Amino acid sequence: MLWYQASHGDQCRSRTFPIVCRDCRSHVYFFTCEHGSKVLFEELGPPWPLHTCRVLRMQALRREFQEHLADGTIKIRFARDYTKRVVASEARDRVQKPAPREIQRMDPYEGLRMTEVGVVRERQIDVDLFARLDLPETTVSRAIVGDLALGPVTQITLHTRAVGDEDDLSFTFLAPAAVARDAEYGGVVSVELGGRVIGDVSFWQGLSIDSLT
Numbered sequence: 001m002l003w004y005q006a007s008h009g010d011q012c013r014s015r016t017f018p019i020v021c022r023d024c025r026s027h028v029y030f031f032t033c034e035h036g037s038k039v040l041f042e043e044l045g046p047p048w049p050l051h052t053c054r055v056l057r058m059q060a061l062r063r064e065f066q067e068h069l070a071d072g073t074i075k076i077r078f079a080r081d082y083t084k085r086v087v088a089s090e091a092r093d094r095v096q097k098p099a100p101r102e103i104q105r106m107d108p109y110e111g112l113r114m115t116e117v118g119v120v121r122e123r124q125i126d127v128d129l130f131a132r133l134d135l136p137e138t139t140v141s142r143a144i145v146g147d148l149a150l151g152p153v154t155q156i157t158l159h160t161r162a163v164g165d166e167d168d169l170s171f172t173f174l175a176p177a178a179v180a181r182d183a184e185y186g187g188v189v190s191v192e193l194g195g196r197v198i199g200d201v202s203f204w205q206g207l208s209i210d211s212l213t
Contacts, residue, residue, distance in 0.1 A: 015162035016044065017119055017188050019213060021051060029163070030188050032117065032212050040213075044163070103159065103170045108195030108204045116171060117190045117212070120183050122157035127174065129153045133201050144198060147176060148205065154180035156206065158191060175206030182211040189213075 014033040021028050021040065028051045029041040040051035129148060132155070135141040142149040154177050161168035173193055175183075183189050183206075192207040 015117060016041075016164070017162050019119060019188060020186050022184065022187065022213065026051065030213055032188065038212055103168045105170045105172070108193070108197075108202050110195055110197040110202075112195035113193070113207075115190060115192050116158060116160055116169075117188065118158040118160035118169075118171070120156060120185050120187050120189060121159045121170075122155075122172075123180075123183065123185050124155040125152070125177065127153045127155045129174070132174070133198055133203070135198065148174060150176065152177040154183075156180060156183050156191075158189070171204055173204035173206045175209065179206055179209055183209050184211070187211055187213045 014031065017030045017032075019028060019030050020026070026042075029044055031037070031039045031041060042049040042051050129145065130137040130141060133145065135145070153174050155172065155174055157170060157172045159168060159170055171191070171193060173191070183191075188211075190210045190212055192209075193204045194207050196203055196205050
């Protein structure tokens with residue numbers, strides 16, 4: 001989505017993740033928001049230098065951002081507040097190594113649905129699904145498990161902490177390999193999760209995954 005297609009403001013849930021560019025392996029910052037904007041920055045803060053791996057696309061996005069910041073499409077107060085928050089947080093972490101944050105594992109319950117954005121921290125392919133769920137590999141078990149039993153399964157761990165966030169949440173989920181193919185290690189993804197309980201085992205199932213980087 002282009003900048004002018006959204007009314008940017010506090011409701012955007014803007015987030016910035018430190019990542020490694022998969023094209024050149026440089027350490028960069030990935031900015032995204034719920035209106036669909038996606039930008040890679042070399043550094044945080046004015047003049048917000050864009051990462052130049054994808055020069056033409058990034059130059060166009062930067063022009064759009066500056067134009068719509070100027071004409072008020074992006075709310076000035078929001079832009080300033082967000083800039084102050086992420087720049088201060090990144091600078092503080094650079095000067096003084098932050099104390100390790102406790103990662104909070106998020107457990108599911110049956111019927112819970114949610115969408116999360118985060119960085120892929122672990123990716124395990126060809127998981128033994130029935131051993132993972134403590135089930136015998138029978139026709140009945142396959143019927144209970146449903147679409148996960150139709151082919152190879154990937155287990156993914158997602159961490160949701162962005163620059164400036166206080167909480168670091170962790171979601172470990174199972175997804176059909178076809179759904180998980182775009183979830184590359186170190187990439188930023190948006191995941192629709194569904195909570196399931198089979199017997200004594202509760203787990204997250206990845207229903208859809210969109211790569212944002």
